[in-house]
Each structure stands twice: as structure tokens, then as C-alpha cells.
Amino acid sequence: MFNDGLRVRQEAYEAGLPYVTDADLSARLTACKAAPERAWLADVSAVILQQSLADLNRAYRNFFASATGKRKGPKVAPPRFRSRKDRRQAIRFTANARFAVTAVGKLRLPKVGDVPVRWSRRLPSVPSSVTVILDAAGRYFASFVVETDSGPLPTAEPVVGIDLGLTHFAVLSDGRKIASPQFLRRAEKKLRRAQQALSRKQRGSRNRDKARVKVARAHARAADARRDFHHQLSAALIRDSQAVAVEDLAVKGLARTRLAKSVQDAGWRAFVRMLEYKARLHGREFHRIGRFVPTSQTCSACGVKDGPKPLHVRAWQCQRCGAWLDRDVNAAVNVAKAAGLAVSACGAQVRPGATPAQRNEAGTLPKSRQEVA
Numbered sequence: 565m566f567n568d569g570l571r572v573r574q575e576a577y578e579a580g581l582p583y584v585t586d587a588d589l590s591a592r593l594t595a596c597k598a599a600p601e602r603a604w605l606a607d608v609s610a611v612i613l614q615q616s617l618a619d620l621n622r623a624y625r626n627f628f629a630s631a632t633g634k635r636k637g638p639k640v641a642p643p644r645f646r647s648r649k650d651r652r653q654a655i656r657f658t659a660n661a662r663f664a665v666t667a668v669g670k671l672r673l674p675k676v677g678d679v680p681v682r683w684s685r686r687l688p689s690v691p692s693s694v695t696v697i698l699d700a701a702g703r704y705f706a707s708f709v710v711e712t713d714s715g716p717l718p719t720a721e722p723v724v725g726i727d728l729g730l731t732h733f734a735v736l737s738d739g740r741k742i743a744s745p746q747f748l749r750r751a752e753k754k755l756r757r758a759q760q761a762l763s764r765k766q767r768g769s770r771n772r773d774k775a776r777v778k779v780a781r782a783h784a785r786a787a788d789a790r791r792d793f794h795h796q797l798s799a800a801l802i803r804d805s806q807a808v809a810v811e812d813l814a815v816k817g818l819a820r821t822r823l824a825k826s827v828q829d830a831g832w833r834a835f836v837r838m839l840e841y842k843a844r845l846h847g848r849e850f851h852r853i854g855r856f857v858p859t860s861q862t863c864s865a866c867g868v869k870d871g872p873k874p875l876h877v878r879a880w881q882c883q884r885c886g887a888w889l890d891r892d893v894n895a896a897v898n899v900a901k902a903a904g905l906a907v908s909a910c911g912a913q914v915r916p917g918a919t920p921a922q923r924n925e926a927g928t929l930p931k932s933r934q935e936v937a
């Protein structure tokens with residue numbers, strides 16, 4: 565349906581005819597459905613076909629809005645043909661399709677039947693639509709649209725600056741250093757092993773196919789674990805802080821070209837996006853610190869700029885005020901200060917020669933390992 569609709573519009577465009585309206589397109593394709601070679605379209609719910617067209621219409625609207633400058637952000641490309649070989653496949657049922665969750669917790673889908681579901685959480689209200697997704701690893705997901713009542717969170721006092729670093733996933737201006745949790749590191753290790761196993765298999769062999777499926781699954785698990793960690797950490801930070809500041813990653817990218825890993829960069833970007841939308845959702849301030857703020861060159865205690873330091877220098881003493889500074893925490897405090905947030909610099913200070921004491925603080929930031937300097 566999506567491809568048929570796209571073809572109709574492309575042909576109209578190439579023939580110099582006016583844009584085929586949504587209603588016109590729907591009527592034309594309904595007529596096509598009657599053709600004998602399209603009889604199989606009757607095997608699926610009509611709502612799925614309508615929703616495919618709705619997707620196409622939305623893709624066109626986004627494209628036009630982007631082309632005319634009404635839509636901000638990166639340029640949107642015109643809709644492209646879909647393939648049954650696409651790595652991700654999805655269908656959507658709206659309330660009109662009369663899908664339902666049965667008393668025993670199965671998902672009843674029209675013309676599909678009752679599907680067993682492993683629920684990740686209770687639905688907070690009656691869903692208005694459900695999208696069934698098949699991902700690259702061959703797993704099926706049901707994603708519901710529900711209405712929830714997420715008012716602003718209670719007022720929290722502190723403000724927090726966040727430095728996304730190499731030695732830790734994140735370092736906070738209050739001195740906390742957050743490493744990737746065990747479950748994520750385990751998933752990433754398994755992924756690396758699966759990739760190594762794949763590279764040893766002979767091209768075109770059946771074992772190679774099997775190994776490839778294993779890599780896809782390990783990939784999916786690591787991605788899920790990573791997303792889970794990002795959700796937990798961003799939720800905790802937004803809950804506990806009135807304002808959150810983070811450095812623009814474009815800047816970080818420049819500073820770390822040699823050490824940069826694209827996976828890590830993508831992870832940070834996803835994490836920062838979560839922080840941003842959760843802040844908006846819960847009425848918290850969110851700041852992104854722009855270019856040319858030298859967060860690692862400035863003493864967070866007295867503000868003196870004493871120039872860049874090589875990466876192996878993890879702590880130093882400020883030549884002006886004498887404060888001992890931890891590199892990562894100092895940067896996090898500077899991020900908060902650059903956002904105009906009043907934050908204490910003492911988090912950045914370390915005792916000379918002191919090794920950071922480690923202790924667990926389960927409860928504040930679930931499942932993530934914390935070290936307190």
C-alpha cells in the first residue's frame with residue numbers, strides 16, 4: 565500500500581500533474597484492492613493498510629515542511645520505497661481495528677488472533693493504538709500508545725553539571741562518577757565474542773549464517789541494555805535535580821578525535837536526548853553548553869584559565885588559588901557554571917595524592933556503579 569501510494573504520487577509528479585490528495589489516493593488504492601492480483605490484501609486488517617497510507621502522507625508532509633523551511637532540524641528526504649527485506653517491519657492497529665488485550669493478558673489482533681505477550685509493564689490506561697514491530701534480530705514487539713498523567717515532579721534543590729567522559733560514562737558536578745553498569749558491560753562483551761566468532765567462519769558457509777544471527781541477537785541485547793541504563797540514569801538525574809547542564813557533544817567530538825568511538829558517541833547522544841525530553845516533561849531546566857567553553861582548562865574554584873592539559877593528567881593543583889582539582893569533576897562543575905547555574909566547586913576538589921574511595925550507593929542511581937571521590 566505504501567509503495568503503491570508512493571508510485572501513484574511519483575507518477576503524477578513526473579507527468580506534471582497536481583499532488584494527489586490524501587483522500588484521492590485512498591480512494592484510488594481502495595479500487596486497486598478489488599483487482600485479483602491484489603486479493604491477498606484482504607488477508608490483513610483494512611486498518612493496517614490505511615495506517616500505511618497515513619505513514620506515507622506523514623512522510624510527504626514532513627518532506628514538504630522541511631523543504632519550505634517550516635520544519636526545523638536536519639533536512640527530511642522524500643519518502644522512499646519500502647521492501648520486504650527491510651530490517652525493521654511494522655504494522656499499526658488503531659482503536660478502529662478493534663484490537664484488545666484479553667482477560668488472560670494476550671493481545672487480540674484482527675485477522676491474526678490471540679498473541680501471547682511478555683508484558684514489560686502494566687498499561688496505565690486503555691491504549692489508543694498498538695504497533696507490532698519485527699526487529700533486525702527477529703524479535704516481535706508490541707508498542708502501545710497510552711495516555712498518562714505525568715505532572716511536574718516535586719521541587720528538587722540541587723543543580724547538576726554533567727561531563728561525559730572516557731574514564732566514566734558520566735561525571736557529575738557533585739563529585740559522583742558513574743560507570744557503565746555490569747549488565748551493560750556483560751552484554752557488550754558477549755557482542756564482541758559473537759563478532760569474533762563470526763569473523764572466523766568461512767564465507768558462504770551455513771555456520772557463518774548461524775553466527776550472523778547470533779551477532780544480530782547480541783547486538784539487540786546490548787542495545788537494549790544500553791537504552792535501559794540511559795533511561796535509568798536520565799530518570800534519576802531529572803528526578804533529583806532542578807536543573808541539568810551538559811556539554812554539547814559537537815565540542816567533545818573535536819576534543820577526542822583520536823580516542824572517539826562512534827558507538828560511545830551515539831550512546832551519549834541518545835542519553836542527552838533523553839535528559840532533554842525528560843526535563844521538558846517534568847518541568848526541569850535543561851542546558852546545553854555550546855562551543856568554546858574550555859571546561860577542562862578553567863579552575864572551577866577561582867575561574868583562572870591555565871590552558872590545556874594532556875589527557876593523562878587526571879588531577880592538578882590550581883596555581884592561583886591552590887585548589888586540588890579532579891579533571892572530570894572540574895569539567896562537570898564548569899559545565900554547570902557555564903549554564904549560569906550556581907553550583908559548589910568543592911565537588912571538584914580532591915585531596916592531594918588521595919585515591920578515590922569506592923562505595924555503592926544503590927537506591928539513588930539504580931544498577932549503576934558509582935564511585936565517590
Ligand SMILES: [Zn+2]
Binds near residue numbers: 863866884885
Ligand atoms: Zn583556582
